Amino acid sequence: MKVVLLGAGGQLGRSVQELQPEGVELISFTSAELDITNELQITEKLDAARPNVIINAAAYTQVDKAEEEPELAFRVNALGPQLIAQWVANNDSRLIHISTDFVFDGEKTTPYVETDKPNPVNVYGKSKLEGENNVLALIPDKAAVVRTSWLYSNHGANFMNTMLRLFEERDSLSIVDDQVGSPTTTSALADVLWKLVGRADINGLYHWSCEGEVSWFGFAEAIKDEAGVIRGLEANVELLAITSDQYSALAVRPKYSVLSSSKLDALIAEPAIHWRELLIVELNNS
Numbered sequence: 001m002k003v004v005l006l007g008a009g010g011q012l013g014r015s016v017q018e019l020q021p022e023g024v025e026l027i028s029f030t031s032a033e034l035d036i037t038n039e040l041q042i043t044e045k046l047d048a049a050r051p052n053v054i055i056n057a058a059a060y061t062q063v064d065k066a067e068e069e070p071e072l073a074f075r076v077n078a079l080g081p082q083l084i085a086q087w088v089a090n091n092d093s094r095l096i097h098i099s100t101d102f103v104f105d106g107e108k109t110t111p112y113v114e115t116d117k118p119n120p121v122n123v124y125g126k127s128k129l130e131g132e133n134n135v136l137a138l139i140p141d142k143a144a145v146v147r148t149s150w151l152y153s154n155h156g157a158n159f160m161n162t163m164l165r166l167f168e169e170r171d172s173l174s175i176v177d178d179q180v181g182s183p184t185t186t187s188a189l190a191d192v193l194w195k196l197v198g199r200a201d202i203n204g205l206y207h208w209s210c211e212g213e214v215s216w217f218g219f220a221e222a223i224k225d226e227a228g229v230i231r232g233l234e235a236n237v238e239l240l241a242i243t244s245d246q247y248s249a250l251a252v253r254p255k256y257s258v259l260s261s262s263k264l265d266a267l268i269a270e271p272a273i274h275w276r277e278l279l280i281v282e283l284n285n286s
């Protein structure tokens, strides 16, 4: 089994590489090695590698900056997946593509299922929705699109690492308390993606996140508490709960973007793992 990983330098890409199973040949490309918006590079590199499965972890992920450079966000998140899917359509291969909870508007109060209608409220969400639609239109029987949420790991730029740094630098921190989601470690998601690599029968649209839900404020409190226990973090920082309106961000974000993973969990026999349990694992691993 030969697998190509795109976006290998990102936080999910790194976890996919760390969890490479035995017996799989993995060829990884960073953005510098293969730009997914460059059709010539896709053809040349994929023709040479001839992968049975492609994992696309490459994306434009800067949610606020996307409001200022929508063309680039759409090139990477919509055109890129379309070009990859075109290659898969013409070759004996499959695609596992990653999408986001931000395709939803956040008006629900119970976990989003795959049949819920997307209605993105920012450029990033719109560009990612166009990307997943492009993939599923071109290769519906050769692609699994996995929407996930609030990714973080002990490497890369993410909420946990930002909090750990700011806890030591600041006396007080204001954190949004009216956006609720499910923090998900990239290693937990990578584990699921590797299960999908071996399952050519699983195609279509799926949701997968860690179990449970929390606001950014609640997540920050948990990081502070668990880092205190696990790493002996002695932070006297005061955490203040604020509303989204009190926090000036360029992009509007959904108020509630919890995903129900039950459809995919049932297919791959994945036990639900609570986000706090995996936060502890992540803090212990760094």
Ligand SMILES: NC(=O)c1ccc[n+]([C@@H]2O[C@H](COP(=O)([O-])OP(=O)(O)OC[C@H]3O[C@@H](n4cnc5c(N)ncnc54)[C@H](OP(=O)(O)O)[C@@H]3O)[C@@H](O)[C@H]2O)c1
Binding pocket: 006, 007, 008, 009, 010, 011, 012, 013, 030, 031, 032, 034, 035, 036, 037, 056, 057, 058, 059, 060, 061, 076, 080, 098, 099, 100, 101, 128, 147, 148, 149, 150, 151, 152, 156
């Ligand atoms: N982060 C989250 O909270 C979150 C939540 C839900 C879903 N997701 C989705 O999960 C996936 C993985 O996200 P992540 O957190 O691992 O993102 P990340 O750390 O930002 O990694 C994305 C990677 O994509 C690469 N990339 C950007 N433009 C590219 C291009 N034109 N060609 C090839 N590679 C390119 C980046 O390389 P450079 O750094 O060199 O540009 C980077 O290594 C994405 O599909 C994302 O939309 C993320």
